[in-house]
Amino acid sequence: MSEPAQAATACTDGPLLEALMAEVAVGDQDAYRRIYRALLGPVFGLVLRVLRDPAQSEEVAQEVMLEVWQCAARYRPERGAVVPWVMTMAHRRAVDRVRQAQRTSAREERAAAHAHTTAFDEVAEAVEDRLEHERLRRCLTALTGLQRQSLTLAYYRGLTYQEVADLVHAPLSTVKTRMRDGLVRLRDCLGVHP
Numbered sequence: 125m126s127e128p129a130q131a132a133t134a135c136t137d138g139p140l141l142e143a144l145m146a147e148v149a150v151g152d153q154d155a156y157r158r159i160y161r162a163l164l165g166p167v168f169g170l171v172l173r174v175l176r177d178p179a180q181s182e183e184v185a186q187e188v189m190l191e192v193w194q195c196a197a198r199y200r201p202e203r204g205a206v207v208p209w210v211m212t213m214a215h216r217r218a219v220d221r222v223r224q225a226q227r228t229s230a231r232e233e234r235a236a237a238h239a240h241t242t243a244f245d246e247v248a249e250a251v252e253d254r255l256e257h258e259r260l261r262r263c264l265t266a267l268t269g270l271q272r273q274s275l276t277l278a279y280y281r282g283l284t285y286q287e288v289a290d291l292v293h294a295p296l297s298t299v300k301t302r303m304r305d306g307l308v309r310l311r312d313c314l315g316v317h318p
Contacts, residue, residue: 141206148196156193163207164189167214174218184221188214263313271306274299 141162147155167188172181191213199209264272270292277288289299 138205138207142201145196145199145201145206148193149199150197156196159192159206160189163192163210166207167210170211170214171218174215175221180221181218184217185214188217191217259314260310263310266313267306267309268302270294270298271302271309274303275306275310278303 141159144155144159148159164185168181168185171184171188172178175181175184188210192210195213199206203209264275267275273292274288277283277291278285283291285296285300285303288303289296292299294302
């Protein structure tokens with residue numbers, strides 16, 4: 125009898141499968157090969173009907189057949205035939221894979237929602253920065269010309285007191301005083317309390 129014919133017979137012959145399972149339970153690799161050939165097709169078919177993805181179905185079918193090897197000693201013929209026992213394992217594995225995919229999808233959706241919230245926070249932060257700049261600009265216009273010019277040169281262009289004094293053609297002590305007075309007026313205008 126050819127191997128495919130033996131596999132087809134083994135798939136329908138309950139007593140033969142039970143005998144093979146008993147041999148697999150004690151580590152007989154040849155018996156496992158025969159069971160593997162007989163059951164891989166039906167296991168793959170069942171898993172494919174649940175998952176609808178051939179690549180994942182192949183992977184799950186391999187996991188089921190490995191589980192048959194590892195759990196053969198737990199098989200009890202009095203509780204049922206080999207094929208339903210293996211098919212139950214296959215169905216459970218396939219359903220577990222579907223649930224795992226659903227959990228992964230839910231996790232990704234939560235992460236995307238969180239990322240969307242973060243983007244909103246960034247927009248809110250940008251708006252807040254813009255409002256602060258507007259308040260600062262308004263307060264700067266309330267300063268005297270020398271105060272505004274000195275503070276702008278020092279804080280926005282990074283110049284030293286001496287460089288500011290040289291550019292505005294004023295004594296160093298005058299520039300320092302005007303900058304100090306300008307900072308006090310800015311603090312009061314912005315509502316910043318020391």
